[in-house]
Amino acid sequence: MTEQQALFKYCVRLGDNALIQSYRLAEWCSNAPMLEEDLALTNMALDMTGRAQMLLQYAGSISGEGQTSDDLAYRRSEPEYRNNLISELPDNDFAFVMVKQMFTSTFEYFLYLALMESSDKTLAAIAAKSVKEARYHMAHTSDWVVRLGDGTGESNRRAQEAVNALWPYTGELFETDDVDRLLQEKGVAANLEQIQIWWRQYVIETIPAAKLELPSDDYQHTGGRIGVHTEYLGHILSEMQYLQRAYPDAKW
Amino acid sequence: MTNETDLPRWEVFTQIKPGANYMHAGTIHASDKKMALQNARDTYTRRGEGTSIWVVPSDAIVASNPDDKEMFFDPSNDKIYRLPTFYVMPEGAKAI
Structure with a gap:
């Protein structure tokens, strides 16, 4: 794997996370x-669409195959997607989306904070923009997690259920593969071990502050890095990609 | 339209640029100060409208009664000498 191929994969991974969260x-x-x-959540969605667009556009520009961001978003199939599994889980409850976004936005805040120092100038510029967004997402969702956890018996129960259901999907955020290792050597990628330390520190302060309990670290789901997804991604893509699949190159 | 589960109302004021007056932007619902600021931000400043936000609990606003309109405002309407345009500029005065 060349550095260029690794950078392509890295940007696709970050872009896919933004795109699927946005959806x-x-x-x-x-x-x-x-x-x-309603506005707060859709504002976050728009932030992430913008981030996905920048990252996939950059990925397309370095692949050597000249894909546009739309090509990458709408013309790849499920096993080609590289997002973390947590981002494709369906939100059946308001507490669920808040806990999920608190976990992922905290991860993204520390990730993009680190990537501002990337030796890749484009990635560093995208990170500088994303870190401001992620900081707000993290603050907004953390406040809600505390509000719900420390709210009524019912809101506490639902928030705790969300924490329990989502916890086994958080380990994947920090998985390091060949792409990470190659790019870390070049000073391009972030050190996920370090980010995990910061993330855990924040989360283990926030969860008890919300009168919630941290689950044990037993089983952790994995697969996003190699394109093995939950049953939900296929449904997302079939809806998201419908127009481009049915009417390729459609314009209006 | 209100119901029992609605959170308290807050009035939102935004400042377009540093030093400018804060202008009333609208009303939002929130349970506390922090949430009020965030909801104001998400509702009223996402198209570059602001550099700063004030939120004020709606019940902290003291409003004049529409029934007092005549008592409050009519007396000023017929006193044109309250307006600078009533006065003639003295000849030779340049920097007024």
Whole structure:
């Protein structure tokens, strides 16, 4: 694997995480418990669409095959997607989306903070923009996790259920493979071990502050890095890619 | 439209640029100050409208009663000498 191939894979991974999170967040449009939160969640979705667009565009520009960001978003099949499994899980509950976004936005905040120092100038510029967004997402969702966990018996129960269900998907965020190792040597990629330390520190302070309990670290799901996904990604893509698949190159 | 589960209302004021007056942007719902600021941000400043936000609990606003409109505002309407345009510029005065 050349550095260029590794960088392509790295950007696709980051871009796919943003794109699939954006899709799930956008599903809250008109479904949030209050108008203000409807806007907050769709604002996050828009931030992530923008981030996905930048990262996939950059990926396309370094692949040597000249794909556009749209080619990468709409014309890859499920096993070619490299997002973390946590981002494709369906949100059946408001507590679920808040806990999920708290976990992932905290990860992204520390990830992009580290990537601001990347030796790759484009990646560093995208990181500088993303870190501001992620910081807000992290603050907004953390406040909600505390509000729900330390709220009523019912809201605490639902938030705890979300923590328990999502915890086994958090380990994957920090998995390091050949792509990471090659790019870390070049000073391009972030050190995920270090990010895991920061992430855990934040999360183990926030969860008890929300009167919630941390589950044990037993089984952790994996697969996103090699394109093995949950049953949910296929459904997302069949809807998201419908237009480009049915009417390739459609314009309006 | 209100119901029992609605959170308290807050008035939102945004400042377009440093030094400018804060302008009323609208109303949001929130349970506490932090949430009020975030909801104001998400509702009113996502198209580059602001550099700063104030949120004020709606019940902290003291409003004049529409029934007092005449008592409050009519007396000023017929006193044109309250307006600078009533006065003639003295000849030779340049920097007024």
